[in-house]
Amino acid sequence: MAFSTSKAIAQSSEHTPPSSYMLREMHEVPVPDSVSLWPQTVGWQVLGVIVVLWLAYMLYRRVWVWWQNRYRTEALAALDTLGNMQNMTPSERSQALFRMLKTVLVYLDSRHASLFSVPFLQQLDRYTPHSQGGFNTALGQRWMQSLVNPTITLDASEGKALLATSRVWIKAHEPRLGQRDDATNMPEVQDPKPSAKERQ
Template sequence: MEPAAKLDPITETALRSLHDIVVPAPVSWWPQTWGWAVVAALLVFAALLVTLRRIKRYRANAYRREALTLLEGVADKLRHPATRPDAIRELAEVLKRTALAAWPRDEVASLSGDGWVRFLDAHDEDRTGDTLERLLDDFEYHGAEIVAGLPSNVCSDLVIAARRWIEQHVSA
């Protein structure tokens, strides 16, 4: 090893008087003015309102989800000719229960025949009540032999029309 070089006294004095570098304080993440706090509070309030509205809509549409679940069971029965007559009656029952959940009982419970068909058509967003009208006017009152002999495409059309009405009806 080599011997350390000797510095002159002025350099040694200058080196001893040096101080460490001063690092500035870290920048705060908190808003510096009250305006940003107001904007943040408004955003939190808006997010809370949107969340509450979605929860309210989710709860309000619980009857639709239940009706769609019941409709799946009816659709399975409609695929088999032996259970088709009972399934047609159950399909009409699911539609009536859905309407009773969405509208006041005194407005819906007494409806039957043409009044019921007009009600379904009036509250259908797409106004495509022909298939449901056929269900309510014809198939529900025919004998079991005629209903059991229905083509499967008619039954699937009934399920599609009922599903569309349940999902898209305009409730009170």
């Protein structure tokens, strides 16, 4: 009895072909070949290579522009820090602003290391289009005088105006404009050192 039962289970587990007339001639559907993502014709292959090269070039240009202008980001951050330091005196803020802009000028061209006073202001203006305003103004010259004469002090509004002009200059200046021939022939003025009498 047990043998017949196990035989019946084995027979039921075996696959039997369909007896239906409609299913008798059914065949397995073949799986189509996978479609390649690579173009099959030479023209599309050339176009694909051109697109890849163009994308690589655009990525290179973006990285190059970022690398060339990273000093602007650092200068703007330093300018923000300078503007937010409430414990600085107007004289200290004027000196710090001059050193920061002088650092940027020297980074652009080491020949600017000895510039001061009007030549310094003129060189800053050479790097910016005329429509952007400039430093060689009455305020700029008063700023230069305050660096060496302790009796001249810029008020809060003048300090804010200089910071705003500096921010515009950092963002808008074009290094190629400062490399003109007339910039190399510009007279240089050494940074004056306050005398002992002026310090008193």
